[in-house]
Amino acid sequence: MAKSAPTRHPALPALARTGAVLLKRAALLALLLALVFCTVELLPGDAAGATSERGESAADIEQRRRLLGLDRPVPERFWDWMSGLPAGDLGTSARGEPVTGLLSTAFPNTLLLGGLALLFTAVLSTALGCWAALRPGGRVDRAVSGTATAVLALPEFVVAVALVLVLSLWTGWLPAVTLTDLDGNPDSWTMLVLPALALTLPQTGWNVRIVRAALADEARAPHVETAVLDGLPPHRVLTHHVLPGALPTVAAGLATSTGMLLGGAVVVETIFNYPGIGSVLASAVTDRDSPVIAGVTALAGAVITAVLLLADLVRDLMAGGRR
Numbered sequence: 001m002a003k004s005a006p007t008r009h010p011a012l013p014a015l016a017r018t019g020a021v022l023l024k025r026a027a028l029l030a031l032l033l034a035l036v037f038c039t040v041e042l043l044p045g046d047a048a049g050a051t052s053e054r055g056e057s058a059a060d061i062e063q064r065r066r067l068l069g070l071d072r073p074v075p076e077r078f079w080d081w082m083s084g085l086p087a088g089d090l091g092t093s094a095r096g097e098p099v100t101g102l103l104s105t106a107f108p109n110t111l112l113l114g115g116l117a118l119l120f121t122a123v124l125s126t127a128l129g130c131w132a133a134l135r136p137g138g139r140v141d142r143a144v145s146g147t148a149t150a151v152l153a154l155p156e157f158v159v160a161v162a163l164v165l166v167l168s169l170w171t172g173w174l175p176a177v178t179l180t181d182l183d184g185n186p187d188s189w190t191m192l193v194l195p196a197l198a199l200t201l202p203q204t205g206w207n208v209r210i211v212r213a214a215l216a217d218e219a220r221a222p223h224v225e226t227a228v229l230d231g232l233p234p235h236r237v238l239t240h241h242v243l244p245g246a247l248p249t250v251a252a253g254l255a256t257s258t259g260m261l262l263g264g265a266v267v268v269e270t271i272f273n274y275p276g277i278g279s280v281l282a283s284a285v286t287d288r289d290s291p292v293i294a295g296v297t298a299l300a301g302a303v304i305t306a307v308l309l310l311a312d313l314v315r316d317l318m319a320g321g322r323r
Helices: 011-042 057-066 074-087 099-133 141-153 156-170 190-219 221-229 233-274 277-284 288-322
Strands: none
Touching: 011 074, 011 277, 011 288, 057 221, 057 288, 099 141, 099 190, 099 277, 099 288, 156 190, 156 233, 190 233, 221 233, 233 277, 233 288, 277 288
């Protein structure tokens, strides 16, 4: 009797592909962190001079330079910092504070702000894209597409200033700056609204275009044309036949926005005095503090990688379901 061919577990190719993607992104993150250390080294001055007190002598600054290890080569300092990364040790700042403790409050605040902005972006862009797709080429479709293009061209700081002007200074509806409680968190939920909107609007413009294009591509699929010929109402065709097939592309667009949201948060947090990584990163650049800058980069890279992997999982699940 002929032996049957061994069956492969269907999850193995997906696991192998996920592992390869993780290794590739980890290598890219390591390269980015190395560039961070090298870039800070190219800035004028160093951490010892930037954090020195008024009246300190050159000998005192030189002693601090040795204590901070700045007399060692950059590759050696970078390797020492990277060796602690698997254990969650992000090193020590130029002012003697553990970087992990320095970011323990600031980074969760930024994640909260970015998460709200991502949620608002997902809801608004999907709703507007679907509304425009109900009547392709109609007035709503043209208005939504044109507005999305215009909003996409606006930088976050311009949107932030306009929101402060309209919703705070003119109407007094929302606070223009963020006050913090004893734990360093925003004192009220209302202080999250303007920063979240400032991040949401440009990314909504970007994602509306992605949603609209994905829906247009899916609308040409044979099963969608069959549903139309069967006489189903347009909204039912959209929600039950077009939108499910477009979700992988929509998820990929939202995942791409994660990096843009974290990058834009640095600017927006500064404008609204929000207690996130924006102020920490600005102080670290002023202090020429490589461990802090690299720590922020590593955490942001880890979050972006996790969101991209989640988007890949959604895409694979949807593709498997359609098969």
